[in-house]
Amino acid sequence: xxxxxxxxxxxxxxxxxxxxxxxxxxxxAESDALNARLILILANHIGDREVLxxxxxxxx
Amino acid sequence: xxxxxxxxxxxxYPYARVxxxxxxxxxxxxxxxxxxxxxxxxxxxxxxxxxxxxVLDDHEGAGLGSKAICFAKRTLDIATRLGAGQKMVDKGVxxxxxxxxxxxxxxxxFNLLPEDGHLNPAFINLQQPYFEKSLFEAxxxxxxxxxxxxxxxxxxxxxxxxxxxxxxxxxxxxxGLYRLDADWLIACDxxxxxxxxxxxxxxxxxxxxxxxxxxxVKMKADFPTxxxxxxxxxxxxxxxxxxxxxxPDDIWRIxxxxxxxxxxxxxxxxxxxxxxxxxxxSSQSGTVPEYDLEWTSIYTFQCRRMQRFRHGRVLFAxxxxxxxxxxxxxxxxxxxxxAENLAWKLDLxxxxxxxxxxxxxxxxxxxxxxxxxxLNSTRATDFMTPKTEISQIFRNAVLDLAxxxxxxxxxxxSGRLSVPSVYDGFPLFGEDALQxxxxxxxxxxxxxxxxxxxxxxxxxxxxxxxxxxxxxAVEPVRLEAIETRLLHLTDLSPxxxxxxxxxxxxxxxxxxxxxxxxxxxxxxxxxxIERALITATGETLV
Numbered sequence: 001x002x003x004x005x006x007x008x009x010x011x012x013x014x015x016x017x018x019x020x021x022x023x024x025x026x027x028x029a030e031s032d033a034l035n036a037r038l039i040l041i042l043a044n045h046i047g048d049r050e051v052l053x054x055x056x057x058x059x060x
Numbered sequence: 061x062x063x064x065x066x067x068x069x070x071x072x073y074p075y076a077r078v079x080x081x082x083x084x085x086x087x088x089x090x091x092x093x094x095x096x097x098x099x100x101x102x103x104x105x106x107x108x109x110x111x112x113x114x115v116l117d118d119h120e121g122a123g124l125g126s127k128a129i130c131f132a133k134r135t136l137d138i139a140t141r142l143g144a145g146q147k148m149v150d151k152g153v154x155x156x157x158x159x160x161x162x163x164x165x166x167x168x169x170f171n172l173l174p175e176d177g178h179l180n181p182a183f184i185n186l187q188q189p190y191f192e193k194s195l196f197e198a199x200x201x202x203x204x205x206x207x208x209x210x211x212x213x214x215x216x217x218x219x220x221x222x223x224x225x226x227x228x229x230x231x232x233x234x235x236g237l238y239r240l241d242a243d244w245l246i247a248c249d250x251x252x253x254x255x256x257x258x259x260x261x262x263x264x265x266x267x268x269x270x271x272x273x274x275x276x277v278k279m280k281a282d283f284p285t286x287x288x289x290x291x292x293x294x295x296x297x298x299x300x301x302x303x304x305x306x307x308p309d310d311i312w313r314i315x316x317x318x319x320x321x322x323x324x325x326x327x328x329x330x331x332x333x334x335x336x337x338x339x340x341x342s343s344q345s346g347t348v349p350e351y352d353l354e355w356t357s358i359y360t361f362q363c364r365r366m367q368r369f370r371h372g373r374v375l376f377a378x379x380x381x382x383x384x385x386x387x388x389x390x391x392x393x394x395x396x397x398x399a400e401n402l403a404w405k406l407d408l409x410x411x412x413x414x415x416x417x418x419x420x421x422x423x424x425x426x427x428x429x430x431x432x433x434x435l436n437s438t439r440a441t442d443f444m445t446p447k448t449e450i451s452q453i454f455r456n457a458v459l460d461l462a463x464x465x466x467x468x469x470x471x472x473x474s475g476r477l478s479v480p481s482v483y484d485g486f487p488l489f490g491e492d493a494l495q496x497x498x499x500x501x502x503x504x505x506x507x508x509x510x511x512x513x514x515x516x517x518x519x520x521x522x523x524x525x526x527x528x529x530x531x532x533a534v535e536p537v538r539l540e541a542i543e544t545r546l547l548h549l550t551d552l553s554p555x556x557x558x559x560x561x562x563x564x565x566x567x568x569x570x571x572x573x574x575x576x577x578x579x580x581x582x583x584x585x586x587x588x589i590e591r592a593l594i595t596a597t598g599e600t601l602v
Contacts, residue, residue, distance in 0.1 A: 032450075032453045033453060033456065033457055033460070036453045036454045036456075036457035037457045037460060037461055039454075039457075040454070040457055040458060040461055040468060040471070041461070041465075041467075044467040044468075
């Protein structure tokens with residue numbers, strides 16, 4: 001498997017709204033912590049080290 | 061005069077005048093500086109092989125204080141090969157349950173279920189002086205059987221001069237100075253190695269600015285034999301992390317990570333230590349059990365190594381060559397592995413069987429092992445003491461998640477327990493024609509497995525072993541002065557099959573004296589084995 005950088009999320013506007021809503025009413029510190037947890041959960045779900053490495057590069 | 065740097069707890073080798081102090085200068089094949097775990101293991105290994113070893117130590121026995129307290133399986137396997145393992149395991153404490161706390165709450169607990177079919181446990185907790193005493197007693201036994209080992213107490217090395225074909229050593233004793241010569245000098249004289257200083261060699265790496273307070277407390281109270289580790293402990297002034305675990309003799313080791321800017325003298329005040337210990341011990345039960353403070357110490361640590369472990373006729377082993385953080389118990393354990401790697405090579409060189417170039421492989425293999433240990437201990441340190449805001453955020457996210465999801469628990473790093481290095485791709489290892497299990501591939505230390513009423517590793521002693529598994533034809537192989545001992549096993553335990561054969565019906569392994577696999581084949585091939593022996597001795601046969 002390789003990293004997908006093509007559109008892959010159904011209803012992107014819905015997803016984006018949910019992402020922001022998850023951060024509503026959070027302090028900066030709480031938001032940072034939420035983001036960190038989210039990254040770890042998603043990274044574990046992907047699991048594939050090649051994909052994760054490619055994602056780290058793509059995000060830079 | 062030889063200064064006393066510390067108190068000894070066991071007097072093992074009291075100062076005694078020897079002839080070499082006044083007569084003509086004597087020359088020794090191997091002089092080992094330092095009678096700690098590394099120096100003693102090396103002397104014992106050499107002596108059992110028949111190569112004379114002289115140990116010089118500036119004290120008369122094992123120093124007071126628990127110091128290294130966790131000895132891993134590979135170390136116990138080495139000690140067993142040397143005849144010192146059983147006493148250590150009998151005395152040591154084995155724990156299986158660990159609890160990890162973050163602040164007030166417990167985030168998870170684990171049970172280390174050991175893998176079956178090994179003589180030794182994954183590790184034991186044992187105070188370093190007991191470890192040293194067991195090695196010393198094995199040395200006494202070896203001496204009684206004629207092993208040429210000598211230990212001189214209160215013999216402090218004050219000068220080391222290297223010449224092309226010998227090392228000149230100046231030694232101070234309670235009765236004054238004397239000189240001796242050595243073919244080889246092995247510096248096992250600890251992290252502050254005076255030998256390294258005398259030779260003006262550097263010791264580079266990363267310094268961690270942190271102070272750790274160690275308190276050994278004696279508790280008769282019924283307290284669980286578990287390892288408790290806190291990230292951000294809730295007790296006042298406990299610092300970034302705290303650790304509690306058990307040693308023999310009702311002693312509990314407690315570590316507090318205090319940070320850098322501390323007042324050492326104040327932190328060492330017994331009352332102040334007691335208030336911290338009270339808070340920790342009562343944190344789960346609400347009551348403080350009765351205890352005595354046995355030993356306390358503050359230390360800082362660094363992760364670094366010498367660029368090269370061999371400098372001509374002087375070789376460095378253990379903490380003198382490399383230093384790690386204490387997380388993962390990679391100090392004494394890796395040092396004992398250094399000793400084991402060096403012993404058989406030095407033996408071949410001293411006996412004139414191999415050229416001294418063989419010793420370069422000691423340096424290469426153990427420098428690699430040191431890098432691995434430094435990497436692991438640095439990662440643990442960075443997890444425990446995040447250095448930036450974002451690393452703190454991720455670290456705490458891992459701890460938060462670990463409380464509710466199992467996936468995050470392997471990310472929690474309070475030290476990765478010492479495991480032996482696999483010398484993958486190093487020049488002294490040969491082919492993997494068997495394509496068998498990864499755990500026993502060329503370069504790996506042999507995994508243990510039941511054999512008859514005993515275990516495999518108990519049969520891998522002395523020199524090179526040719527291990528034949530299954531109903532296959534095999535003959536002993538000899539290459540000039542290198543003999544292989546043939547061990548042919550046909551009654552195979554399931555563990556032995558799983559760890560050595562995979563799906564193959566037969567297997568041939570060539571195994572080094574330090575129990576690392578050189579090469580392996582599905583069937584006997586004398587020419588291939590001879591080639592592997594040439595490889596295993598670094599093409600240095602004289």
